[in-house]
Amino acid sequence: MLSFFKRKKNRVNQQQPKEYVFASQSSVLMDHSLSKNLEDIKRITGNSPDIVIRKVKIGHHATHEAAVLFVKGLVDSQTVNDLLIESIMKNSHLHKKLHLQDIVDVITNEVIPLGQVQSMRNQEEVVNSLMAGNTIILIEGINEALTAGTQGGEKRSIQEPTTHVSITGSKEGFTESNETNIAMVRRLIKSPDLWMESMTIGKRTKTDVSIMYLKGIAKDDIVHEVRTRLKKINVDGILDSGYIEQLIEDETITIFPTTEHTERPDMIAGNLLEGRIAIFVNGTPFVIIVPAIFVGFFQTVEDYSIRFDIANAFRFLRVIAFLISLIGPALYVAATTFHQEMIPSTLVFIVAAQRESVPFPAVVEALIMEITFEILREAGVRMPKAIGSTVSIVGALVIGQAAVQAGIVSPAMVIIVSITAIASFATPAYSMAISARLIRFVFIICAATFGFYGLLLALLMMIVHLCSLRSFGVPYMTPFAPFFPSHFKETFFRRPLWAMKERPQLIAGENVIRQGENQKPEPPAAREMIMKDKEKGDEHES
Amino acid sequence: MEKAKISAYQLFTLLLLFELGSALVYTLANGAKQDAWMAVLMAMVGGFCLFFIHYRLYCYYPNLPPMEYMQMLLGPVLGKIIAFLFILYFMYVAATILRGFGEMLVISAYPATPIFFINALFILVIIYTVYKGIEVLSRTSEVLFFVVSLLAVSIFLLIILSGNINMDNLKPVFEEGVSPIIKTVFTDTLYFPFGQMIIFTMILPYVNERKKVKRTGLLAIGMSGFVLALITAMNISVLGIDRTTRSPFPFLTTIQMIELAGFLERLDVYFILLVTLTAFVKLSVFFYVTVLSVSHLFHVKHPSHLAYPLGMVVLFLSMAVASNWTEYNQEWFKVEYVYIDPLFQVILPIFLLIVAFFKNRKKAV
Numbered sequence: 001m002l003s004f005f006k007r008k009k010n011r012v013n014q015q016q017p018k019e020y021v022f023a024s025q026s027s028v029l030m031d032h033s034l035s036k037n038l039e040d041i042k043r044i045t046g047n048s049p050d051i052v053i054r055k056v057k058i059g060h061h062a063t064h065e066a067a068v069l070f071v072k073g074l075v076d077s078q079t080v081n082d083l084l085i086e087s088i089m090k091n092s093h094l095h096k097k098l099h100l101q102d103i104v105d106v107i108t109n110e111v112i113p114l115g116q117v118q119s120m121r122n123q124e125e126v127v128n129s130l131m132a133g134n135t136i137i138l139i140e141g142i143n144e145a146l147t148a149g150t151q152g153g154e155k156r157s158i159q160e161p162t163t164h165v166s167i168t169g170s171k172e173g174f175t176e177s178n179e180t181n182i183a184m185v186r187r188l189i190k191s192p193d194l195w196m197e198s199m200t201i202g203k204r205t206k207t208d209v210s211i212m213y214l215k216g217i218a219k220d221d222i223v224h225e226v227r228t229r230l231k232k233i234n235v236d237g238i239l240d241s242g243y244i245e246q247l248i249e250d251e252t253i254t255i256f257p258t259t260e261h262t263e264r265p266d267m268i269a270g271n272l273l274e275g276r277i278a279i280f281v282n283g284t285p286f287v288i289i290v291p292a293i294f295v296g297f298f299q300t301v302e303d304y305s306i307r308f309d310i311a312n313a314f315r316f317l318r319v320i321a322f323l324i325s326l327i328g329p330a331l332y333v334a335a336t337t338f339h340q341e342m343i344p345s346t347l348v349f350i351v352a353a354q355r356e357s358v359p360f361p362a363v364v365e366a367l368i369m370e371i372t373f374e375i376l377r378e379a380g381v382r383m384p385k386a387i388g389s390t391v392s393i394v395g396a397l398v399i400g401q402a403a404v405q406a407g408i409v410s411p412a413m414v415i416i417v418s419i420t421a422i423a424s425f426a427t428p429a430y431s432m433a434i435s436a437r438l439i440r441f442v443f444i445i446c447a448a449t450f451g452f453y454g455l456l457l458a459l460l461m462m463i464v465h466l467c468s469l470r471s472f473g474v475p476y477m478t479p480f481a482p483f484f485p486s487h488f489k490e491t492f493f494r495r496p497l498w499a500m501k502e503r504p505q506l507i508a509g510e511n512v513i514r515q516g517e518n519q520k521p522e523p524p525a526a527r528e529m530i531m532k533d534k535e536k537g538d539e540h541e542s
Numbered sequence: 543m544e545k546a547k548i549s550a551y552q553l554f555t556l557l558l559l560f561e562l563g564s565a566l567v568y569t570l571a572n573g574a575k576q577d578a579w580m581a582v583l584m585a586m587v588g589g590f591c592l593f594f595i596h597y598r599l600y601c602y603y604p605n606l607p608p609m610e611y612m613q614m615l616l617g618p619v620l621g622k623i624i625a626f627l628f629i630l631y632f633m634y635v636a637a638t639i640l641r642g643f644g645e646m647l648v649i650s651a652y653p654a655t656p657i658f659f660i661n662a663l664f665i666l667v668i669i670y671t672v673y674k675g676i677e678v679l680s681r682t683s684e685v686l687f688f689v690v691s692l693l694a695v696s697i698f699l700l701i702i703l704s705g706n707i708n709m710d711n712l713k714p715v716f717e718e719g720v721s722p723i724i725k726t727v728f729t730d731t732l733y734f735p736f737g738q739m740i741i742f743t744m745i746l747p748y749v750n751e752r753k754k755v756k757r758t759g760l761l762a763i764g765m766s767g768f769v770l771a772l773i774t775a776m777n778i779s780v781l782g783i784d785r786t787t788r789s790p791f792p793f794l795t796t797i798q799m800i801e802l803a804g805f806l807e808r809l810d811v812y813f814i815l816l817v818t819l820t821a822f823v824k825l826s827v828f829f830y831v832t833v834l835s836v837s838h839l840f841h842v843k844h845p846s847h848l849a850y851p852l853g854m855v856v857l858f859l860s861m862a863v864a865s866n867w868t869e870y871n872q873e874w875f876k877v878e879y880v881y882i883d884p885l886f887q888v889i890l891p892i893f894l895l896i897v898a899f900f901k902n903r904k905k906a907v
Contacts, residue, residue: 339651344805450655450663452811453647456818461667467681468674480688481681483551 028123034065034140041069044127051130058088058139060097065140074133076152079114084135084148087111100141107137107146116149128206155180161263161285163430166302173263174285178208181265181280181287185212188269193217199230201244205237208282209244212268217275217503217511222472226277226290241281241288248290250470255438257431258471260292267301275508291472291507295479295492297432298322308496315494321426325436328420329366330443330455332413336362338451354410363448365409369417370441372399377421474506482506496520548745550754552680554762555687556827557742561766562690563824564639565735567646567817569792570774573726576712576783579775581726586767588727589736593759595891596739600746600755602898608743609838615897622839624890629835631886632741633852636828637859638870638878640665643821644860645867650794651814661860665829668822669853672830673846676748679830683823693816694769697797698776700809704800706780733879735770736763737887744831790867829856 031037038053045051054068066088070080088094093110094103108117116134120126126145130136133151158180161173174181186194191214198210209230213223229248238244245259246252262268263285268278271289279288298318303311336355340348358365376395383391400418403409420440427433439462446454469476479488487504489495498519502512548556571581603611608628613621643664644657652660671679701707742759749755777792780799786792794813801807833852837845864870 339811341808342811450660451652452814453652453660453818454663456815457663457667460819460822461670463685464667464671464674464678464682467685468678475681477681477685481552481684482549483684 029121030123030126030138030143030145032141032143034067034138037138037145038067038069040123041127041130044123045130054085056085056089058094059103060095064100064103067138069130069136069138070150071130071133073153074131075135075150079150079152080135083113084137084150087113088137100139103139104142104144104146112146112148114148114150117146119144119146121145132206158184164262164264164267164300164428166264166300168305169264169302170266172265174265174287176283176285178210178280178282181285182210182212184265185268185272185278188265189214189272194272197227201230201233201235202238203234203236205239207238209238210280211277212272212280213277214272214275217273217508218277219275219508222291222474222507223277225472226279230279238281240284241279241286242284244279244281245288250472251468254465254469255435256294256466256469256476257297257429257435258292258469258476260289260296260429261286261431262289263287264301270301270304273514274503275511291474292476293471293474293478293491293507294466294476297429298427299491300428303494304497308494312493315492318426318428321423322432322436325420325424325427325433326440327443327455327459328423329370329416329440330447332416333362333366333444334447334451334455337448351410351412354412357407358410359408361448362413363444365413366417366444366448367441369409369413370420370444373417373421374437478506479504546675546677546748547750548676548680548748550749550751550758552684553742553745553749553755554758555683556680556745556823557739557759557762558766559683559686559690559820559823560742560827561735561739561763562769563735563820563822564642564817565766565770566773566793566820567642567791569777569786569789570770571723571726571731572787573730574723575717575787576778577715577717577723578726578778578786579712579771580715581723581731582771582774583767584723585727585731585736586763586771588732589739589763589767590760592732592737592887592891593739593763595895596743596746597756597759599891599895599898600743602902604752605747607747607834607838608894609835611898612894615894615901625835625839628886628890629832629839631882632828632832632835633856633859634863634882635738636825636832636856637863638874639821639825639828640856640860641863641870643817643825645870646791646817647814649867650791651810658861661857664822664825665853665857665860668826668829669849671822671826672833672853673849675846676745676830679823679826682826686819686823690816690819693812693819697809697812697816698772700800700802700806701776701780701796704802706796706799707776708779708782711779711782712775730875730879733883733887734874736767737883739763740887740891741828741831743891744834745827829853832856 028040031040041051042053050072052070052072056066056068058064058066068080068085068088088107088111091111093106098106104119108119120129121144126136126147129147133153134147135150137146137148139146155177156175158172158175160171164173172184174184182196193215194212195215196210196212198208200206201209211223211226211230226248230244233244233247235243235247241261245257245261249258251258260271268287268289272278276289276291279290281288298315303315335343336351343351355362360368376391376399380388380391380395400414404411404414424433424436427436443455443458446458448454450457467475467477467481475482478484479491484506487502487506490500490502491504494500498521501514501517503514569578571578571585574581599608599611603614606614609625612625612628615621616624640661641657644661647660648655648657671682739759746755773793777786777796780796781789781792785795789795791813794810797809797813800809829849829852833845833848836842836848836852842848864873
């Protein structure tokens with residue numbers, strides 16, 4: 001419906017000059033003169049005081065001038081002081097008489113005891129490397145720069161995830177550092193098939209982004225698609241995985257999330273084993289999972305660690321809660337304004353008696369309460385913790401009880417709104433829960449204008465829309481549509497772990513078989529064991 | 543042709559919901575009295591024969607939609623004229639389905655709402671669906687198939703548990719012999735709902751599993767015939783033949799009769815849900831095929847662009863087909879079943895099949 005406008009917009013975009021905001025790639029090389037190089041770097045970085053330039057004299061009788069450059073805070077200062085500066089100044093290899101050209105080789109091969117050392121000539125590369133937390137060594141008379149990997153600085157330690165809480169699962173959550181996050185997943189899947197690719201996205205922020213997948217299980221087409229979409233991104237800054245999500249989704253005009261994200265390494269590991277692809281973005285503890293399907297948003301990692309019957313019941317409950325959070329108030333509005341005959345007579349009398357003194361029609365009442373609740377929630381999220389309790393008191397007392405006593409809203413409406421609110425928290429994925437929050441208002445208005453018919457049409461429209469979505473080419477509504485019986489058993493329901501032979505068909509490639517046959521645990525022939533024990537026992541007695 | 547593929551299972555759900563759509567609403571095979579359910583089953587057999595005609599044509603031209611092979615078979619001029627007539631027919635039936643649906647809602651639940659708004663809202667959702675294309679439509683039908691099956695099973699259970707069924711209402715069997723049943727089949731039930739599957743000739747080329755088309759089609763028609771016969775029999779056994787024939791929507795009346803456990807009563811919403819969902823699929827298919835045929839005949843590159851203008855045409859046509867409910871019904875019985883439906887659903891396909899048979903035989907020789 002909206003693609004009419006979409007196409008026009010694209011046409012306008014094409015006329016704009018490409019990359020007009022971005023600095024063009026320079027090809028200035030490093031100079032022989034140390035002072036010129038230092039001046040250049042100072043000029044490029046605007047003489048920022050956090051760039052430390054330590055001038056040293058190295059070599060035979062300290063004849064060669066050199067400089068060590070790093071950014072305060074970005075480097076691990078202990079490494080820089082102990083391993084780098086000290087070795088350059090005191091190492092015995094350097095005190096021999098050496099040619100100027102050999103110094104670089106000696107420093108690289110014999111002096112610096114660090115993992116990553118390389119030489120660069122391009123000025124921009126050198127500055128970028130400096131900004132990434134590496135230490136630069138410049139030597140008078142040499143037109144090359146040595147960079148040593150000294151990234152460090154303060155990091156948050158591994159803590160319990162706050163958004164995806166589990167009762168029995170692991171308590172580890174991702175941190176803001178990509179290296180730590182990737183290592184956490186590698187610790188869970190030790191297979192060499194766990195492949196990773198890295199790239200830098202964002203012209204200014206130069207954010208490290210890595211994709212991770214299990215070679216042979218993930219579909220090559222989807223991996224390729226993820227790679228091309230990430231490479232296409234050409235923006236100023238990527239500050240969060242949410243930025244990436246918005247730039248790689250299939251359909252932009254939708255309210256439903258077509259990518260998943262999580263803070264839990266075990267959830268990433270589980271999804272990787274199903275053939276999905278993880279995208280790590282440096283600077284955020286949320287890792288993206290693609291492709292995402294609708295029912296996936298109602299699953300938690302714990303579904304697989306508890307018994308299948310209980311897990312299925314909970315899953316079903318979550319779907320019901322989602323439906324309630326979607327159409328709860330709308331159903332109430334439709335039933336009280338249009339279809340009173342549907343409600344049992346005793347209940348009708350109760351609701352009617354309550355509503356007698358209320359000055360507004362049901363729809364206004366519902367909108368007032370829903371909007372108030374959304375304001376309360378929005379305020380509660382961003383409020384300093386110290387005054388958080390004030391909000392709950394104000395919310396519960398003033399808006400709940402006082403509004404009913406003042407006769408502004410009916411008690412039934414308060415019940416409906418609270419049930420809806422609680423139900424919306426039962427969806428494990430926050431991104432899905434907020435879409436339900438928003439669509440709810442559309443449903444209320446549809447129900448208020450055309451009753452059940454309006455509500456039904458709005459729902460139909462939603463289903464059609466959901467069916468039209470795709471996530472990296474995988475239809476969003478699988479396994480319902482297209483219907484895959486085997487996939488259906490594994491995603492909407494969950495079979496017992498020993499019966500889960502296959503991976504989801506549309507996501508994993510040809511390698512569908514997950515585990516061996518006969519995984520059903522069978523107790524040993526118990527009677528014989530007991531008999532044997534008895535025999536032994538008899539022997540002892542005799 | 544839109545570059546799309548649907549699976550055999552999707553064809554099954556589309557065809558099943560299509561046959562049920564709007565046939566759930568009305569009294570089927572009125573003329574056969576208490577043997578109506580038998581008439582429905584017999585019409586189903588007739589439906590099989592019609593399906594075979596369409597299937598043979600499909601076998602001759604598995605990649606071509608009818609709008610194109612008509613021109614190959616009958617020459618460009620006559621072919622285009624017949625194709626245009628088919629488009630008018632599709633559009634007319636789409637409009638009557640929309641009107642019938644609107645009338646049903648106005649009579650059963652929304653007496654104070656103007657029918658125009660009900661129709662306009664419904665066609666808006668359908669325009670959106672058709673705009674998205676056949677793949678989205680068939681996926682939607684898969685989801686709706688779940689919902690409708692759940693609803694149907696629960697409503698059958700409720701009717702049985704409510705104890706309203708009185709099998710004596712179905713007796714005597716063959717009160718006036720077999721002839722009224724056969725007469726009803728050929729004047730009424732064969733054309734609605736079974737004959738309307740002519741529309742699927744436009745959709746068959748999209749199916750990616752060619753070998754399964756025949757089995758799927760027969761299965762879907764058989765299942766829908768069985769369900770419709772069951773509903774007809776249920777209506778008669780609950781309401782008695784007298785009330786069934788007098789009631790405009792006997793299934794609604796049957797559902798209204800349910801009273802269970804003191805609070806399961808007035809379940810009209812069940813009926814509205816079932817009818818809306820199935821009518822949605824039926825009308826979407828009809829409208830999609832209309833749009834597709836127009837784009838084929840007039841060489842429009844993007845069929846989806848036609849969804850808005852043609853949607854408006856169908857909406858206004860639905861208001862113009864009849865001035866009221868009685869006139870609408872009379873039109874069905876006096877014009878549609880007598881002249882229009884037999885021509886487009888039976889005579890023209892047979893004619894096309896004969897021509898195709900001779901043309902292809904010549905080629906083979």
